[in-house]
Amino acid sequence: MQDAVRSRTTETIVDACDRENPVLVEAPPASGKTYNSVRLAAEDGQKILYLTARRDLYAQAIEEAEKAGGIDAMVIPSPYRDCPTFADENDGEAEKARKLYQKGLSGEEIHYKPWSTVNTPCQSPWSTCPYLTKRDRLKENADQIDLLIGNHQHAHVPRYLQGRTVVFDEFNINPFLTRFPQRTKSGERRNIPHNIIGAFLEAVDDIPLSDLTDLIEARVEKGDSWKTTIEWFKQNGAKKSTSIEQVTITPHPYNNSHQYAALLTCALLIMEKVGAGIELAHDPDLWEACGVDPNVRCVRDRNSGEILVLTPPDLSHAEQVIALDALPVQRLWEAVLGCDFTLSRVIERKELDRYLSEGLGFKITQMTEGMNHYSSGKTSSRDRQRMFTVRSLEEQRFPIISRKRALDNYASESWLKKCVIEVDDQETETDLEGYFARNYAKVLSSNLFKNESVGFVSGSPFPGDDVVKQWAALCGEVTEPERTGDGNSGSLDGFTGFGEEIYRHLTHGQVFQAILRFGRTKQARGRPTSVYVNTQAIPEWISTSQITIHDFDNNGKRIHVLEELLRAKYDGGISWQTQRTLQDRINERLENETVSDETVRKVVSDESFSDVIEVREDAGKGSADLYQWSGECVLSPYYDRDARANYMLRTGSKVYLIHVPEIIDLANPTTEL
Template identity: 30%
Template sequence: MATTPTTDESTNRTTNERPPEVLTQQWVRDRTRAVITDALRANGETLVEAPPAAGKTTGLFAAVEDTGEPITYLTQREDLYDQAGKLARDHGLKPKVLPSPHRTCPTFEGDHGDEWRNRVTTVYGPNVGGAAIHKVMDLPCSDEGTCPYQLAWDFEPANYDVLVGHYVHANVPSAVENRTIVIDEFAEEAAVTTFHDPEPVVSAFVSRRRGLPFDDWTDFVEHRHERRPEAVRWFVRNYRDKNPDSWDVIDDDGDVHGLAGELVLGLLFAEDLGNGFRTTEKTIPKPTPDGWQRMALRDTSVRRRMSPKVAWNTEKNAVHLLSVPNFDDANGVAALDGTPTKRMWDTAFGVSFDHERVVPPSRMNDYLTDALDIKVHQYGAHDPDKAGTRPYSSGNHLYAETDEKLLHGIGMHFDADPDVITTRAAIREYDEDDRVLHHADEYRNFASVKSSNAFRESTVGAVLGSPHPGDETFKRWGAFMGSAIEGSGKGVDRSYRAVGDEIYHHYVHNQVLQSILRFGRDGQEAHVLVTSMCTPSWVEPEPLKMMTFSGSSSRAVVDCLRDSDGMSQSEIVDETGLSQQAASKALNGLDENGFVAVEDKPGPYSSQYVWN
């Protein structure tokens, strides 16, 4: 493990180089390359925090060229595979995309019919690898020889500088050995397997294993503590065969799962946290002379051979299994993330990462405003009465009137309809009446914009509300960490205590920040309106004095008059579809506040309203 120089927050930890007084994007990109280069040379576990638009992917392949260190680049997004291959070749490196049955197997792709495709994809889900499926099942793609997927694995990894694949390839020994593993962005769905109904999976496993002292799920739940010593001895003797083999899963009716052994072992040691969750990670007293009844999984010899982390939601009887990959044979691990939460990375990979920041926290607002030229305007930042977290994930508590008013106002101020990022639920609700998103140019949800360049040319943006996955998610990750997470308070005052707040900020504040940084990435000044208070503490929002109009009728009249040289009330009614009464009320209000002038003109409509 590399040692790291000790410096204050304003200094880059890796090189002791202080950032310049005025941060530039080029300096940040150069620093990103340097920090990643040091991470590859360290042969340890390094978490590189490179903010969005810092060029971390480009910097990575330049660093591989600089160091000559072979890497395996793992990402969740398959659309980045081609980009990674091109960048590798641009730097004189030889890349290889690791095979996936979904891309290279005709059966998985549906060439032999939907029935075959559904069958293999169903088996693939319970953690049976593509190689095992091809070995055990008589697949049509192998009728005339070897399947292209199998042929694609016939290569020597040492002949390639860069292997490119999905997170699941972290479990393939040949893709890990003697290389530095580079993980691009944190992805919970790749690390966590959820059993919404663990009963049939556990019953199928314990009933088919001679020597395990349980008959079924009920017997297991009732007697797992007093029979724990005997069960642990079974796992110690049989850990290599702890999980069902591929044939068991393929030949079963759906109750056998490839991770059943890890699930049972984790549940065997799950202790109550007191918040509706049980976990393998709770610190409990040392074992008594009567054996393992009061021993934590981390204290057993079996933990060195397999290390499942379990978060058991006893209220819903759902179990979340965190499977930590084994990187013992890798040269090192470099994790790249724009907005990382170190505690979550440590938990997911079972190590303590060295956290290296490209830009120190004290200079992040400078990076936002100087290097990226993004101005954040936060609704409620300068008026506590308007401040709120606005969790929009459920779609049940939307501020439609406020959102419409603000989108209309910022569009008027900058003479351009804003591009909008919000939750799927908000888009669904706002799509139904079209009042709010009528004022947007384009709109996307939070999940779809991370690592996306869709709005890179957008100079006016709005982030409506905030994502909130629910307290169950925070409790789940707290359980993986051995912490009982509980929330208290409301709105901006709600807290989950120290560990819980880190998890909350990961899912909420960091996602809002990621959305802010989607705009204006082509060098132009961008203005982003944020309607929640869910931003990192270092963000310094700038005031924005823009006109806003209450009431959809007033906004419709304003839009009508701003695009004309003057109109009568009857013409406004025809143009907007408002009633005469609604149009008259809106015009009177605008007239009283000085936004319109009334002019007398000859013709059938003597009174003309003109935007003032």
């Protein structure tokens, strides 16, 4: 089946090149998207710009180009990848250089700043930074390069698009969305919007407003000050050059400059309400008058104080635009890239389930009935039990994908090393020190687990109500969360309107992408890829098996019955028991509770135990049925040494954690279970 899907992917992408309008190709995983992008340059003689968030696909694209032969391919240089100063490999000021880059200065602009602003020793009168050398070479030879490879942000550079078919591999909003304020890894807040706007207003004498409060009041009143300010932007623009002309951008911690200072200020003058506490600025006519791309959108969330700026690339320079995605939300693609798409599916979604199981060999098992959003980092108290259950079922440790805060929470637990693969941080990339782990934020840009045939995906990556409402506002839509119960404390059922699609993209869609990180190579596909999912946030068209864990705490009386049958089998007494004798044996052991005859009857007559309990009908005293633990039953060791249970019994979709008494020697062949 996989060969047929790869063939259909080729046909769909080739057909997309001949379409008049941009095409959004819905292509399943491992369907040859990278190969086909290179093939366009090799066989059809087209010039391609291939954009992906995954660094490993850079190398894969180069490798495919070398296999095809006759293709000139090049990876677009990046300051983070090619500049020794940015990489902190010299005595330069890496932190300052990165701050300037985040404020909107280009890599080239930073290298030509005076050393009093930022020290970049890689660039001097006697030597040229490797990044700039590669960049200059690309400028000079762009026409000779058949295949250009980069990330989505390179779509903002017109010369990279000129005369090329641009291929976006997977949806990635991050290069086009700037959030104010920004938080560093240490939690520091940078680029605070009211400070940026205040600094800009203070620098421009011709604008009769002083701060954010003045701006909002002027917008409400629509008086002379508002008209004067709007006219100023029409005359001077609201683009990057406007910001730089008014406020010098420096890396100083108290410098409130930013390339979007003029845009933020202008946007606040025209924002309109699109929901409770949410405002949108999108006026294509005014944007054009101010020298701003008409597709730009700004959203202000009054509840959180955040402002989002969406800056789609100008794709008019491209010969054609093709977007590739496993589970696309078309309206999000159109908002982010600023163009209308024609959707073309390689296979229908109802076929994806069969493709995953038959084509790729995936076996997906659901471990919980809850969503487990884990946004605060607080995880379920039963996650320890779930991970140890997987450890026992697979008889090996495994890598894990979860939210960053959840991973940090797991790391504080001493038992984690018994379940999750340990790694050397110096040798293996990881998001959790000492463990083979990845957080959801890096899933789409990673192929870290491509050789792993067992994986554990824990919790949903739901980012919170605010993000869904903000994304909906960027598309001009209003949405509200729907909850069971009173107020904001009830369980989340979904969102109204278009927000539901966004919610499912951010949760179910990202869990689906996380599942696909495992078993992506032939090496891993030598056996089925087993992925255990600790959330309900899985697309409804994916078939999963279920595991329900029963232990002494949630089903103690049933556990008592199973354990007593096991004892009777191997304690040297009478192995065959009636319901009554079994009940008597159990209650003799119990001190503070009893097991009823009805409980015993339900357990021994449960069809799910047909492979566990042997039955002799009417063979006992008074024609009572006799029951015995089956000698064919196999128990698996349970590796949590601090738990009451030391063995695990699986029957269908149920797992029972039981305690095997020391009198039973499982290592002795004569008493093998």
